[in-house]
Amino acid sequence: MRLLVANRGEIALRVFRACREMGIETVAVYSDADRRAPHVAAADHAVRIGPAPARESYLCVPALLDAARKTGAKLLHPGYGFLSENAAFARACRDAGLTFVGPTPEAIEAMGSKTGSRQLMEKAGVPVVPGMTRPAAGPAEVAAFGRKAGYPILLKASAGGGGKGMRRVESESEVGAAFERARSEALTFFGDGAVYAEKLVERPRHVEVQVVGDLRGRRAAVGERECSLQRRHQKVVEECPSPAVDEALRARLSATAVAAADAVSYSSCGTVEFLLAPDGSFYFLEMNTRLQVEHPVTEEVFGVDLAREMIAIALGQPLSLPQGGVSPRGHAIECRIYAEDPLQGFAPSPGRITALRLPQGPGVRNDVGIEAGSVVPIDYDPMLGKLIVHGSSRARALECLSRALSEYEISGVVTTLPLFAALTADPDFRAGAFDVQWLDRWLAAGRLAAPSGASPEIVSLAAAGLHAFEEGASAPAPDAAASGWRLTARREGLRGP
Amino acid sequence: MERAVFVYRGEGDPEEIVVERRGSACTFTRGGRVEHADAAELGDGRLSLVFEDGRQVCGRVAAAATGLVAVAQGSTAYRLSLAEPLTDRLAHAQGGEHAGDEREDVRALMPGRVVEVAVKVGETVPAGGLLLVLEAMKMQNEIRSARGGTVLSAPVEKGKAVEGGALLMTLEAPPNPIG
Numbered sequence: 001m002r003l004l005v006a007n008r009g010e011i012a013l014r015v016f017r018a019c020r021e022m023g024i025e026t027v028a029v030y031s032d033a034d035r036r037a038p039h040v041a042a043a044d045h046a047v048r049i050g051p052a053p054a055r056e057s058y059l060c061v062p063a064l065l066d067a068a069r070k071t072g073a074k075l076l077h078p079g080y081g082f083l084s085e086n087a088a089f090a091r092a093c094r095d096a097g098l099t100f101v102g103p104t105p106e107a108i109e110a111m112g113s114k115t116g117s118r119q120l121m122e123k124a125g126v127p128v129v130p131g132m133t134r135p136a137a138g139p140a141e142v143a144a145f146g147r148k149a150g151y152p153i154l155l156k157a158s159a160g161g162g163g164k165g166m167r168r169v170e171s172e173s174e175v176g177a178a179f180e181r182a183r184s185e186a187l188t189f190f191g192d193g194a195v196y197a198e199k200l201v202e203r204p205r206h207v208e209v210q211v212v213g214d215l216r217g218r219r220a221a222v223g224e225r226e227c228s229l230q231r232r233h234q235k236v237v238e239e240c241p242s243p244a245v246d247e248a249l250r251a252r253l254s255a256t257a258v259a260a261a262d263a264v265s266y267s268s269c270g271t272v273e274f275l276l277a278p279d280g281s282f283y284f285l286e287m288n289t290r291l292q293v294e295h296p297v298t299e300e301v302f303g304v305d306l307a308r309e310m311i312a313i314a315l316g317q318p319l320s321l322p323q324g325g326v327s328p329r330g331h332a333i334e335c336r337i338y339a340e341d342p343l344q345g346f347a348p349s350p351g352r353i354t355a356l357r358l359p360q361g362p363g364v365r366n367d368v369g370i371e372a373g374s375v376v377p378i379d380y381d382p383m384l385g386k387l388i389v390h391g392s393s394r395a396r397a398l399e400c401l402s403r404a405l406s407e408y409e410i411s412g413v414v415t416t417l418p419l420f421a422a423l424t425a426d427p428d429f430r431a432g433a434f435d436v437q438w439l440d441r442w443l444a445a446g447r448l449a450a451p452s453g454a455s456p457e458i459v460s461l462a463a464a465g466l467h468a469f470e471e472g473a474s475a476p477a478p479d480a481a482a483s484g485w486r487l488t489a490r491r492e493g494l495r496g497p
Numbered sequence: 498m499e500r501a502v503f504v505y506r507g508e509g510d511p512e513e514i515v516v517e518r519r520g521s522a523c524t525f526t527r528g529g530r531v532e533h534a535d536a537a538e539l540g541d542g543r544l545s546l547v548f549e550d551g552r553q554v555c556g557r558v559a560a561a562a563t564g565l566v567a568v569a570q571g572s573t574a575y576r577l578s579l580a581e582p583l584t585d586r587l588a589h590a591q592g593g594e595h596a597g598d599e600r601e602d603v604r605a606l607m608p609g610r611v612v613e614v615a616v617k618v619g620e621t622v623p624a625g626g627l628l629l630v631l632e633a634m635k636m637q638n639e640i641r642s643a644r645g646g647t648v649l650s651a652p653v654e655k656g657k658a659v660e661g662g663a664l665l666m667t668l669e670a671p672p673n674p675i676g
Contacts, residue, residue: 184612185637350608355541355557357571378608406571411557417572452508454568454575457546457554459505459514460525462566462577464536465544465558467501467516 002027002045003101003311004068007079008058009369010385011291012039015077018307027071029064031057033377038369045071052379058082059191061089065096075314077101077307081381084290085112101314103289107264111287114158115196121284124263126256129275129283131198139179142197143172149199155179157186158194166233168200201283203435204275206230207242208288209257210298212309213267214319221254222302222321223328225271225294228436229423231346236416236439237423238294238334240301243394243432244276253282260287269295269310275436293336293386296367300332300390331394333401337368339382341414342443343450350378354412359404363390363397376413384415394432398424422448506578514579599670601644603628605663611653612637616666621647628666629653646670 003019004027005012016026016039028043033052040046047067050057057063059082068076076098078084084102087109093100102108111117115134122128130149135158136142146153146169155167155178167178179195187193205228213219226242227235245253257272264287271292273285295306309320340346356372368385376382389404391397402424408417423429426447428438442448454462503514505527515526518536523546525532534546545555556570568575613630616622624645631638646668653665 181637188612188632188637357541406573408572409557409569410572411559411569414574415572418574421572451573451575454507454577455554456527457548457552458556458568458570458575459507459527459577459579460523460532460534461544461546461554461556462558462568462575462579463501463503463505463514463516463525464518464523464534464546465556465568466503466560466566466579467499467518468536468538468544468558 001025001075002071002073003075003077004029004064004071004073005039005077005079006058006064007077007082007084008034008037008039008380009383010367011079011293011369013042013369014367015079015307015311016042018305018311021305022308022311024075024311027067027073029058029067031379033379036374038371038374045073047071052377054082054379055191058380061092064089065092065098068093068096068098073098075099075101075311077311078290080288080290080293085288087112099314101268101310103264103266103268103270107266108289110264111270111289112159114156114160114286117286118284120263121260124259126260126263126284127282129198129201129285132196135194135196136179139176142169142179143175145197146172146175149197152200153197154200155182155195155197157182157190157192158196159190159192160186169197201275201277203437204277205242205244205434206235206273206285206436207245207253207276207282208271208273208292209253210292210295210306211257211261211266211270211272212306212313212319212321213261213270214313215267215316216318217265218319219258219261219266220319220321221257222298222304222306222326224250224253225292225297226432227273227294228434229429229439230436231439231443233436235294236336237420238297238336239394239397240297240332241328242276249280256282256284260284268313269306278435293383294334296365296386296388297332297334300365300388301328301330302326303329330390330392331397332388332390333394333397334386334388335401335405335420336386336416337384337410338416339376339384339413340416342416342419342448344414346416348378348382349414350376350382351413352376353384353410355409356411357407357409359387359407361404361407363400364388364404365390370410384410384413387420398430418451419448504580506580600649601642601646601668601670602664603640603642603666603668605631605659605665608658608660609638610658611655611665614651614653614655616648616651618648618651621645622668631659631665640665642668644668644670 002025005015019026026043028040028046029049030040031050031052049063050060076093083089087105090100090108091105118128132145151171153169167182169178182195183193186195207224209224210222224242224245226239229237260272269291271288274282275285276282339349341349352375353370358366365388370384389397389400391400405421500517504511505514512528517524521535523534523536534548537545543555543557547553556568559567566577566579609631612632615627615629622642622645626642628640628642631640649667649669651666
């Protein structure tokens, strides 16, 4: 049995790990920018699928199908992003005799159109936010909706996700320019320029429910995740469970999420996203018909392996989770580490990782797609990996996070690690008192600053280090200079006649 | 014996730090206070200091820009203004020349692709006006003018890739409204 992952970075490695544990051989695909990427070196088989631009490699369906045929892969896991929510791709896999590790093309299609899925949810009795029921033909339609629903409104790419191609519009005068930009981004990133508008619910939280369904029609919810910490609609920190959800609300959210999944006869892992208003009412946002970036927090708290579950389900095995639900244990927090400079407006920082020190110890999990020496290309999403911590309570998880961050070092590129260190010290974050706009307000208020007040020890260290640097006197430590080969050679020499 | 003198500009007045090193033994003289420490370069390139009273500090030190030193201690990245007296003077001289500059050079912060050029040579742009849109790492970044002015040159073309640091546009500062 062989499984091809049509993806790169940490998620390719994540799925490969599940495969190894299940005794399934792994197939990596790579673009010219990724020949030296860790996911290629970790795989049993690897196939070049094209040049660096995603459209000519990771989004190129014929190249992916060829790779599967060439290596004899029978299963294909799409990861997240790229073609993971592309119904035509899932269908092309099916037509090629490949088992797509994910939901059916029909379910992807039904949930993939945001406007179509809204209508479907309304029919299934799942609450939705007021919005346009089909893509806007032009800015005039958007303006008409804005007048009716009231500003601010949100422009969204029909085929989008992850905040790409989303624009907040404050007034009618902004509609024209925002519409053009949203359409252009939608076309560039999703190959589909359709956009629509919806009413913006002020100060909501983003809470989502993990659902899993097998091919026999059994479906279960596996708790919720809190994903309110977002920067410009991009998730930054996720937790499980949500600090804003109690037992009663969890039961209502779970039942609604399973009803949403039932409406499209959903199989495999999926996520039903909700906006949770301060008064406890919630609205269906969208369903992500794939494995989420933030799936590890659910895995840590519920003791499940979602990547493995997806593969097992695709192979026709029954759901291993009890339909009545599994019990949560403690609290987990995930930080998405990006090659972006949080002190320079999150400007991307591609380049070579010169040093990497991952945190270790109890409660720490690292899902990363980089190694020391690896290059972060400009062609793809700049996420380097995720730090996930787990503790017996939210307070313990926060202590663990703070400790893990103090051990974490990525040199060579600038990363968002300092942002998480600052957040763990913030009283609102510690109290769980935030909404989806909280982080943007926090950043706009300049709450993130470069560390000031270096201790005398740090100043001495800098002086000593710079001294060594200038003298060229940084004689490498003897252990580092003598490689194993050279030591062996010396021993051989000693043994000589 | 090696000896180096640095100027540290922290929160207070600039102060001089003298580092003397003999083998692994370092002596720091700062504000008349003398401290001794043992220095060790670790296999992964980090530097560790153990002071006489047992305090230990470890981190990665790298020269960042002129007069700036980056110290990474876990996820905490310090940037210290720690300059050799000579380079410090040079940095000041350069700053003086730039102060009277009436041109604005707009450079790419990162490698990317130009998706839109919003202005032509000779056009006048207000402060904050859109100059071009640069696509990098899945985002379209709107590059705007900081001070506004007249576009003197725009060596960019729609659809073309640019390197990080590449000159995208040069603007001439607007005429002084008072003068």
